[in-house]
Amino acid sequence: MNVKKLPGSPDVILPKYKTAIFVHGCFWHGHKGCKNYTVPKTNTDFWIAKIARNQERDQEVWRQLEALGWAVIIVWECQLKKSALNETVDHVEDGIKKNGKSLQRTKDERKKTIEGYQKERKVQRNRRNL
Numbered sequence: 592m593n594v595k596k597l598p599g600s601p602d603v604i605l606p607k608y609k610t611a612i613f614v615h616g617c618f619w620h621g622h623k624g625c626k627n628y629t630v631p632k633t634n635t636d637f638w639i640a641k642i643a644r645n646q647e648r649d650q651e652v653w654r655q656l657e658a659l660g661w662a663v664i665i666v667w668e669c670q671l672k673k674s675a676l677n678e679t680v681d682h683v684e685d686g687i688k689k690n691g692k693s694l695q696r697t698k699d700e701r702k703k704t705i706e707g708y709q710k711e712r713k714v715q716r717n718r719r720n721l
């Protein structure tokens with residue numbers, strides 16, 4: 592699986608769980624409420640517009656990935672600090688588990704649909720042979 596082929600080139604992908612993980616810089620991607628995201632006092636309008644564009648691009652990438660059946664987990668740079676790491680690992684793990692579960696559900700549903708279809712075909716075949 593080539594990460595580069597996926598929209599937005601995720602930092603980490605877990606193909607088994609169809610989960611893409613992005614590590615986002617707090618400033619460039621505008622981490623709301625984060626102390627690492629403070630708009631510079633000079634050229635303020637420029638920075639606000641630039642970061643807003645980045646955020647729009649991010650959302651477009653998530654939409655594209657989700658349309659392809661991928662779930663997206665965002666890890667912010669500040670969450671990689673040693674003091675926050677445990678919480679971040681939990682957050683990622685929860686996300687992966689949730690995605691795994693919904694993926695399994697989709698698989699089960701698909702399997703049931705196929706089984707139902709096969710059963711129907713069998714009935715039709717038997718009817719024809721009568």
Ligand SMILES: [Zn+2]
Pocket residue numbers: 617622625626627628667668669670
């Ligand atoms: Zn942050």
